[in-house]
Amino acid sequence: MTLDLETARTIVSAARAHGRDNGFKPLTVVVLDAGGHVVAVEREDGSSTRRFEIAHGKAHGAISLGLGSRALMARAEQQPYFIAAATSAVGGSLVPVPGGVLVRDPSGALLGAVGVSGETSDNDEAAAVAGVEAAGLTPQVD
């Protein structure tokens, strides 16, 4: 069970709408499947050059360790050397601040992850959550 492209498009669209409705800066939204592979990406006009890589790192860190990126931030504050080591172990893409959210179906099965970057980390996370909920799925932020 994984995240199909139509669901991913719904998540991207609703996350962007949340940003627009709340006056956020331009967002980049990345959706990964349960294996951690890219399904859909949109980077809004005015985003800086590497926002894909930042948003990807939030989602990829989350799916790699099975935790929302807010939990990875807590771990980074307690044990920065663990997060540095895990980043290296997973190949370099792990960004431990809010905005990387696991996606679960109503039964709790893990479908994938969403990463958002462009605003404050809290607002990035809110956009990701709004996207997941718009698809009728359950976000896990930590």
Added chain:
Amino acid sequence: MTLDLETARTIVSAARAHGRDNGFKPLTVVVLDAGGHVVAVEREDGSSTRRFEIAHGKAHGAISLGLGSRALMARAEQQPYFIAAATSAVGGSLVPVPGGVLVRDPSGALLGAVGVSGETSDNDEAAAVAGVEAAGLTPQVD
């Protein structure tokens, strides 16, 4: 001048429609801006795990060297060591087979690149070309 997200979405949508209309296997479409950075990606259901990386390598190789990936294939057949070296020099993402197409505006200005993967290389390229033309822009395949 670069490729905005709405144009990128049009290219992705039209490339996918070309595949659907012609009975292609599932496609992955990546659009990069003039700086070589990701603007939009969609990976269709049934694509293998790393199709994003392959499609990205076609587009990234094209924008990196200013040539469509068909020209990179010709160069690989003549001087494989040059393409191997260039792949390393650009950071690892350069796939020298057709399907990576430069995007130019009517005046010839370079706006970005599109990469498609999933079918035969020739069909991948045809989908990329269809996507660019649907946006009223000019594809460059070699």
Added chain:
Amino acid sequence: MTLDLETARTIVSAARAHGRDNGFKPLTVVVLDAGGHVVAVEREDGSSTRRFEIAHGKAHGAISLGLGSRALMARAEQQPYFIAAATSAVGGSLVPVPGGVLVRDPSGALLGAVGVSGETSDNDEAAAVAGVEAAGLTPQVD
């Protein structure tokens, strides 16, 4: 849908038994899930130091591109520069000789991949096929 650990253990065990019954050299067997992540590995006594990496590369190449590694060998013979580029694009682990086999369920859904290394490539593939069949699943070698 993916490959659970018990199924992976059955595949490893049966692939090894095939090798033993046929007088093969020591084998290393790697099973990956549908996302390309390690589920189970066994490296038999007498295997050389890096057999895990070779067997992993056969399975990882297969799942990354959605083809058995025998098909990757055919492509490498026609377009060595494509396989070199794909290896780089997927992060370095892609070994294009037989012995990397896709695993499908009876309905054709992709569950994962098996990589075997230690004997001739043809024998490695035969062991992988035997392992997959022993689990009641369908191997795809090209």
Added chain:
Amino acid sequence: MTLDLETARTIVSAARAHGRDNGFKPLTVVVLDAGGHVVAVEREDGSSTRRFEIAHGKAHGAISLGLGSRALMARAEQQPYFIAAATSAVGGSLVPVPGGVLVRDPSGALLGAVGVSGETSDNDEAAAVAGVEAAGLTPQVD
């Protein structure tokens, strides 16, 4: 002298049993030989995608520096720059939290290392220790 596959299988099996008996989350167990090369791996259903890489990093860090990963954590807290540098020097796989345990025979000879990931670090280590002791060998946690 090194760790043979049957011993490695015993360690994996007993570490997993320890987790099951104590209600741990799904575990991933990696056994390396005295040369630091993979002998056996099992990743339990429900583990996140990159648990192999994390468990591997605990064991690989331990065998690389000749210390249990608990000692590597102590060093990381005192000199994070040393652990960061060592991680890079050993090729990227070194995770300095408990759960990476050296394996010695009764005479004290070093046979290999075990890495466990999935639960708290202390519980990961307890599972690794249980696995090593079940094989009649001596664990070294720091």
